[in-house]
Each structure stands twice: as C-alpha cells, then as structure tokens.
Amino acid sequence: MMASEDSALPEPFTKIKGAERTWDRTREDDGGGKISWVKERNSMCDPHAEGLNGAPLAKLLEGGGNLELSPSPVQGEKHLIMLQTVHLKEGEEDFQGISQLNIQQQSGVHMVVQRGASVLQPLVVVQQGVGAQQNLPTGVAISIQDGVYTFHDMEVMQINVLQEKVQIDRSKDLHVVEGKVQQLPPNEEGREKDIFTVEKAKILSCDAKDDMSVSHCEHKEQEEQASIKNTDTLEAQTNTQHRKKGEKVIFHCDLCAFTSLRMSSLNRHMKTHSDEKPHVCHLCLKAFRTVTLLRNHVNTHTGTRPHKCSDCEMAFVTSGELARHRRYKHTLEKPFKCSMCKYSSVEASKLKRHIRSHTGERPYKCYLCSYASKDTYKLKRHMVTHSGEKPYECYVCQARFTQSGTMKIHILQKHSENVPRYQCPHCNTFIARKSDLELTFPRFY
C-alpha cells in the first residue's frame, strides 16, 4: 500500500486515508466562500527566456528563478500544485485548460507543461516520508515540453499557479495491508484542522458482517452509517466471488445486481455505492468520484472543449458528445429505426420514447390527478398546472405564461410588426391562427 522506494511519483493525495484538505484564505475577493488556494499566482511568459523548449526554465515566469513554494511545505503536509495556462487574445481570456504536470524529480519538483492534455491530475505532491524532512523542496522548476507552444503562443500565454496545502491526520490513518487492517503510527503533532474540511475519509474497523447487513436495510440511520464506509472497506466486505473449477470467475456486487468478469470493474463499481467523492472542484466545491469526471467538470468552468467539430463552430468536452453532435447536425446518421413506422433516431433512448407513442404506455404518473405522461419532461411541465406557476414573462407587457411557446406566440401576435395571418384560400378571411382557420373551415383541411 505504501509507495515503493524507487517510485518516481509520490503517492497521489487522494489515496491517503484520513487526509483532510485545508485551505488558508489568501484571496481578498473570495466573497465569503470557504475555500481558496493557499497561493494563486499569475505570471506572463517570457518567450525570450533561455531554455524555452525543453530545458528547465529559470526565467520562464516573471520574477525569475524557480517557482517558489510559499508557504513551503513542512513535515506532515502535502502541497498540490496546478498549472493553468491561459491564452490572452485581444483582451479576452481564452482558457486553454489545466496542463498536465509530470513530476520528474522528487526533490526540487520539476513540472513539464504539455499542451492539450487538459488534465488536473496527478498534481504535484511535495511531501516526503517520515524522517525525510531535510529534503523538503521549496521550489518548483517549470519547463515547457518541446514544441507544445509556438513562439506566438508564448507571447500571449499566462500561467496561473495554484497551490494548496493538504494536512494529514495520521492519528486516523488506517491502511489495509494484505487484507489486514493496520494503523499507522500517529503523526508527530496533531495538526489543526482549520477553516474548512472538504472530505474526511474514514475507515471503520467494524465487524464486516454486521455492516454488510445494514447495506440491505432501509433504515435511514444505518444507511448513513453504511454510506460513510470507505470504498476499500466495501470492496473487502461486500463483494462475493463465485467460482467453480474451470469456469470463469464472476464477481457480484452484493448491493445491487451488478456483475463483472473483472475484479477491477467491480472495485470501480463499488465506488458508486459509496458517498466518497475525493475529487473536489476548486471553483465550485462540487465533488466527484473519479479524476476523469472532475477533469471534465473543470473543463466546463474553464471553457475547455478539446473536441471541436470540423463542420461548425461547436466544441465539446468529450469525444462522445462530438460524435453525437455530428450525427445530429452533419452526418444525419440515425441508427435506431422504429419497426412500426418510418421514425429513426440518433439515440436509442429517443426510439424508446417514440415507441411509447405506438404502445400508449405512460409510465410517469401525476400524484395529484389522473394524468400520466410518456416522458419525464411532460410530467414536469404538467405539474405547473397544479402549482399555478407561470415562469415565462413577456418582456414587453410583462404578461406571464405557463409555457415558453405560448409566450412566443403571444409576442408574435401582440408585439410584432408583421403579424402573420392565415388567409382562407376560398374567401378573403384572414385569421390569426392556423388552427382556428381549420376549425372554421374544417372541410378544406
């Protein structure tokens, strides 16, 4: 469980049990938020600096020298460093995302900025094992990988450095080693857990069987107790494996119907039964189970959308979104065909919804009346008829409406210059609504 001696990468923060992340307030404009980085610095690149490509850049950042870690880490702390490269174009900020950081040296950390990776992890960890205090680094060298940025890029690039401090509460630090629960020696001094705690990963050293039983129980208190169990514990306690000689091993989740042929998939799946979300967005405090989800989320803040459509201006966070967009807008490929009519759709869920118009199935029932709808949106829209809410307001006369479409027609008919009129083809009558024309002269339509 402990990082091996020769490992180039210090163990990532998120795997440290019992860790709490704390932040000092250093930003004046924090607006009452409970979180901020220990340090945020912005520096413009100096494209004329020595060693622009490849070599460590002493003068990459304004002020020269390596990036000093301030405050520098002390024993028992980890410091996480993130670099965010920002392109400044004609006064606008064009966020290019957070670049991946590679650690090449363990003392005197060296980051390498890569382009396009837009990755928040692994983050730099500046913390040595017990007894290695004398080697704690106080600075970070930053270099830019050869060819990732052009000279012009560098002229308009700003680097934001985000540094946060992680304190480790070793008194609660339990590590599972070879199936046994062991407690690490307590930290030298119990550091204060000041300001704000985002997460608190507890491992309960309870009897496995007792706790297993509560995960099937609907009693709320017990559910809550189960929910704070660490996923490692869940893995150890709740999975069952079924094997006969010569057969494939099937791993079953004891908390749901999930099965998998891979232990790794089951382990990953077990996290979905836990409330543990160790990956916290610095910008909005939303927490995620996986680094990938956090990275995608951070990209929504920064506007980083690496997957650009070649046929229009749209861009997306994930490749899947782009592929789907292209089917909707450009290739018009609709693989899901209805067997009862000519309808086809880009997505399977749309076909499933469409088929309800053949079967008449209405799974979504209103609990206040007899109405039932074929999809969730229509039920939600229906519920405003009970609440009396009118969410849409005409910007001209402030009249309110229950549906946006109704308001749109209102604006068109009442406030537009060229109000559309429908003329009966058999006389000179003009009527505002096509449907009223059809009512008046039904035999013509």
Added chain:
DNA sequence: TTTCACCACGCCCTCTGCTGGCAGTTG
C-alpha cells in the same frame, strides 16, 4: 491503473396542434 469509447439516463428546449373561455358581432 488510467484512458477511451460507448451507452443509458436525464434535462431542457422547440415546434405543433387542440381546447375552452371570452368578448365582440350578427341575425
């Protein structure tokens, strides 16, 4: 172990068409 591609689910939007209440007009 991490990343990628894929998938399912969910949310929100628009377009469309029908309905009943209402007020003005007409016979």
Added chain:
DNA sequence: ACAACTGCCAGCAGAGGGCGTGGTGAAA
C-alpha cells in the same frame, strides 16, 4: 334581449431534437 356565431387568446399536452453527465467494458 338573446342566442348563435366568430375570432382571439392562453393553457396545455404530444412529439421530437440536442446536449450534459456518470457508469462500464475494453484497450492502452
């Protein structure tokens, strides 16, 4: 005066398009 007719209007539901998000198998 009154009923019938007529057009206007907002309410509301049906259907479908488009995209964001999180989980999973498989590849890297």
